[in-house]
Amino acid sequence: MPLDPPTSDYLASLLAPPDDALASYPARARAAGLPDIAVSPDVGRLLLLFARLATINRPGLAIELGTLGGYSASWIARGLPTSGRLISVEPNPRHADFALDHLRRAGLADRVSILRSTALDALPQLLRDLGPSSVDLLFVDAIKAEYPDYWRLGRPLLRPGGLFLADNALGSDWWITDPPGSSASRDALARLNADLASDPSVDTALIANRQGLLVARLKTPAETPP
Ligand SMILES: C[S@@+](CC[C@H](N)C(=O)[O-])C[C@H]1O[C@@H](n2cnc3c(N)ncnc32)[C@H](O)[C@@H]1O
Known part of the structure; x- marks a missing residue:
């Protein structure tokens, strides 16, 4: 649900992008004809924070499905240690080319590589x-209707203690409380949210920000109940 406008304005100024590479992204992406569907800066900050938490005392390896122009990728990459690496998957060559340029501007080109592929082809290959x-x-x-497959195919890649994050867990041009059957995206997210919320092998939360961010952490053997 959208926040009231004064609260939204407050958050937008409090959590504004910290530098020009990120702040100038929306105007440059618009000028290049990219769709205006990147995560908002407040979600970017969450991605950075989760990347930091997931890579404490680790070299740092992250995967993103759906690069667009590299905006969320640059937040995640900033949360990785300097030894860290993000592989971001994007089949659209125009988006991938823009993202490479954006990541170079942001000084993150050495930490992020773009895999030009669809998510469903990339996950088994990865x-x-x-x-x-x-x-x-x-x-x-990436494709909302494919999210349950992203979890099914992505889960074997995750280390115990690793994080699975899904944007649009509550909606975009559909909403999670719409009737079942009204959209393939809604139905896929409803299924994924329910599966993860009841899966004893993960700790799951759903951050109810603008469009919802699902967060699930794979338990370690010591944390998994017998
Ligand atoms: C919502 S945008 C990603 C936004 C980006 N994560 C950000 O916040 O900056 C979705 C992206 O998924 C890409 N995409 C479309 N089909 C895909 C597929 N089958 N696999 C992976 N990505 C796909 C689109 O080209 C688009 O760039």
Whole structure:
């Protein structure tokens, strides 16, 4: 649900992007004809924070599904240690090219690589290339109707203690409380939210910001109940 306008304005000024590379992104992306569907700065800050928490005492390996122009990628990459690496998956060449340029401007080109592929092709390939239980954080923001498959195929990649984050857990041009069957995206998110909320192998929360951010952390063996 949208916040009231004064509260939104307060948050927008409190949590504004910290520097020009991020602050100038919306205008440059608009000028290049990219759709205005990147995460908001307050979600960007959450991504940075979660990337930091997921990579404490680790070299740092993260995956993103749905790069667009590299805006969320630059928040995640800033939360990684200097040794860290983000692989972001994007099949649209125009988006991927813009993202590479944006990441160069932001000084993050050495920390982020773009995998030009669809998410459903990339996940099995990444599992083969990186190995199971290798990834600290998986952020999904591509095709909403495919989210349950992103969890199914992405889960083997996550290390115990790793984080799975899903944008639009509450909605975008649909809403989670719309009737079942009204949209494939709504139904997919309703299924994923319910599956993760009742899965004893993860600790799950849903941050009810503008469009909802689902957060699930894979339990370690010591945390998993017998
Ligand atoms: C919502 S945008 C991503 C926004 C980005 N995460 C951000 O916040 O800056 C979704 C992106 O997914 C890409 N996409 C479309 N089909 C895809 C697929 N099958 N697999 C992966 N990405 C896809 C689109 O081209 C688009 O760039």
